[in-house]
Amino acid sequence: MTRTENNILLFSITLCWSASYIFIKSLPPELSVFAYLTLTTGIATVILVAVFAKRLRRMTRGTVKTALVLSAFLTANLLLEKKGIERLPSSNASFLAALAVIAVPLLLLLFKRKPSRNNAVGAFVIVAGLGLTNRFSISAFMSSGTVFMLLSCMCTAAYTIAADRFTKREDPLLIGILQMGFTALSSFALWFFEDSRTFLSVDYTKELLSSIFILAFFSKAYAYIVLMFSQKYTDPVSVTIIASTEPVVTLLLAVLIPAAFGGSETFSIFSLCGAMVIVAGAVIAGSNFLGARNLPKEGHTIAR
Amino acid sequence: MRDRADSAPGSISRAKQFIITFAAFFVLGAAFKVMTLVEGLTEVRPVNAIPPVAGLAFGPVGALACGIGNVAADLVSGFGWPSVLGLIGNAAAAWLPYKLWHLFRNEPPNLRKISNILIYAAISLVNAFTTAWLLSFGLQAFFGTWIETIYTYVLYNNLGFSVMLGMPILIIITSDSVRLGLEPVPRGPLERFKKTRRIAAAAYTAIMAAICACILVFHMSPAGQPVLWALSGGAAIGLAALVV
Numbered sequence: 338m339t340r341t342e343n344n345i346l347l348f349s350i351t352l353c354w355s356a357s358y359i360f361i362k363s364l365p366p367e368l369s370v371f372a373y374l375t376l377t378t379g380i381a382t383v384i385l386v387a388v389f390a391k392r393l394r395r396m397t398r399g400t401v402k403t404a405l406v407l408s409a410f411l412t413a414n415l416l417l418e419k420k421g422i423e424r425l426p427s428s429n430a431s432f433l434a435a436l437a438v439i440a441v442p443l444l445l446l447l448f449k450r451k452p453s454r455n456n457a458v459g460a461f462v463i464v465a466g467l468g469l470t471n472r473f474s475i476s477a478f479m480s481s482g483t484v485f486m487l488l489s490c491m492c493t494a495a496y497t498i499a500a501d502r503f504t505k506r507e508d509p510l511l512i513g514i515l516q517m518g519f520t521a522l523s524s525f526a527l528w529f530f531e532d533s534r535t536f537l538s539v540d541y542t543k544e545l546l547s548s549i550f551i552l553a554f555f556s557k558a559y560a561y562i563v564l565m566f567s568q569k570y571t572d573p574v575s576v577t578i579i580a581s582t583e584p585v586v587t588l589l590l591a592v593l594i595p596a597a598f599g600g601s602e603t604f605s606i607f608s609l610c611g612a613m614v615i616v617a618g619a620v621i622a623g624s625n626f627l628g629a630r631n632l633p634k635e636g637h638t639i640a641r
Numbered sequence: 642m643r644d645r646a647d648s649a650p651g652s653i654s655r656a657k658q659f660i661i662t663f664a665a666f667f668v669l670g671a672a673f674k675v676m677t678l679v680e681g682l683t684e685v686r687p688v689n690a691i692p693p694v695a696g697l698a699f700g701p702v703g704a705l706a707c708g709i710g711n712v713a714a715d716l717v718s719g720f721g722w723p724s725v726l727g728l729i730g731n732a733a734a735a736w737l738p739y740k741l742w743h744l745f746r747n748e749p750p751n752l753r754k755i756s757n758i759l760i761y762a763a764i765s766l767v768n769a770f771t772t773a774w775l776l777s778f779g780l781q782a783f784f785g786t787w788i789e790t791i792y793t794y795v796l797y798n799n800l801g802f803s804v805m806l807g808m809p810i811l812i813i814i815t816s817d818s819v820r821l822g823l824e825p826v827p828r829g830p831l832e833r834f835k836k837t838r839r840i841a842a843a844a845y846t847a848i849m850a851a852i853c854a855c856i857l858v859f860h861m862s863p864a865g866q867p868v869l870w871a872l873s874g875g876a877a878i879g880l881a882a883l884v885v
Contacts, residue, residue, distance in 0.1 A: 339753050342812045349809035550672045563809060566818065
């Protein structure tokens with residue numbers, strides 16, 4: 338796997354997550370977050386088990402443990418994010434969620450792993466770009482929602498770092514499948530506490546099923562398996578940097594996708610400038626002109 | 642016929658190759674039927690990422706599975722005679738990349754080098770031209786219907802999804818962790834004439850680009866423009882030289 342190949346993989350995940358808003362928008366508002374997660378991660382687990390059934394024979398106690406840890410981070414992130422979004426305007430919440438690009442290098446310092454100068458400068462430029470794109474209100478940060486969102490952001494960072502460690506010593510495919518299964522179970526439990534009728538409470542229309550299936554396939558099954566897979570070959574900072582280009586991809590999709598499918602062709606000059614700053618930040622972070630750290634050249638295999 | 646496509650590690654039987662491609666094509670194709678762009682004819686189709694990858698990985702079996710998978714997905718929303726064009730278009734969308742890759746590269750399909758990524762992108766473009774031309778001109782020739790947006794949507798669907806989704810899928814199946822056994826280099830009496838066929842490929846691409854410009858830039862319709870049929874005749878000969 339070369340660095341270019343790995344970046345293409347990571348970018349495709351960003352694309353899937355950015356495009357998922359089209360389908361999320363088409364979900365009925367009465368469908369709870371836990372119902373959405375149970376259905377999407379449940380279907381994703383079924384797909385992955387069907388495709389990689391043979392691989393499951395290689396499962397060890399270690400793989401189960403690592404998948405459980407990752408799933409716990411994901412669930413905690415979900416719960417905290419839900420609480421945060423309830424208490425904050427969406428632009429503030431989305432800005433705080435994107436701070437993972439800073440949180441990952443900070444957490445890595447605990448493991449005595451210093452980011453390169455380019456990584457550090459690039460991350461701050463990206464945050465500035467995110468600030469421009471989201472145009473948050475400073476006074477709205479004075480709420481408990483900020484604490485929840487920051488904790489959720491730390492969970493995302495911890496998840497990225499843990500996945501980075503685990504995928505290098507365990508089978509990334511197996512971790513991905515098991516993690517998806519555990520997330521489905523935990524979200525089902527939360528759904529049950531919220532509404533004991535669970536599956537019976539949903540009105541299954543053709544559009545709902547289609548959107549749920551598409552989200553399960555792309556934003557869960559595909560994205561998480563590819564994420565685990567590419568984390569085996571890269572470092573956590575690169576993962577968050579590529580993920581932070583999501584607003585740029587969303588902006589492009591809004592222009593390209595017909596309005597009938599959830600696209601909107603209107604965007605402000607702020608979002609356009611913000612997107613350009615984010616791209617500049619990603620380029621700075623991905624290159625090596627400020628430091629002496631040697632990156633593998635294009636086309637060279639970075640890991641096996 | 643050999644049951645195993647290749648003796649390389651990760652090789653799978655032709656039956657499995659067919660089932661995997663067919664199932665992926667059918668499920669994805671049917672799921673996106675709700676995102677209709679032109680009623681009864683086309684929709685937003687991420688499934689178009691599959692043909693080039695299936696063709697590069699499984700060759701003729703992949704092409705057959707894509708064609709039949711498309712017909713099966715069409716059965717969900719209602720089968721019509723235009724579905725036969727879909728069968729041909731999607732089979733060609735898998736077969737052409739397989740032939741073109743081995744015409745220009747002397748190595749199994751992979752995206753490890755920038756040059757290979759560029760070749761894949763170029764193949765995706767030629768493939769998108771071809772599918773859009775086959776479907777839109779086929780509708781005009783056999784059903785007397787010309788819809789310019791069909792050409793546009795098929796072109797964008799094929800090019801966009803082949804690059805954005807097809808590339809990562811190809812990277813995964815050719816990675817060290819998966820190492821799927823790929824279909825070997827095509828063999829046949831015409832495979833020897835690589836130089837001539839490369840020229841044919843260049844000429845074919847130029848004709849296809851001209852057709853695309855006529856439709857997208859000048860909004861010409863084949864109904865009143867013999868030049869488009871003349872170009873199409875040239876394209877048909879070029880395509881035959883490439884895929885036979």
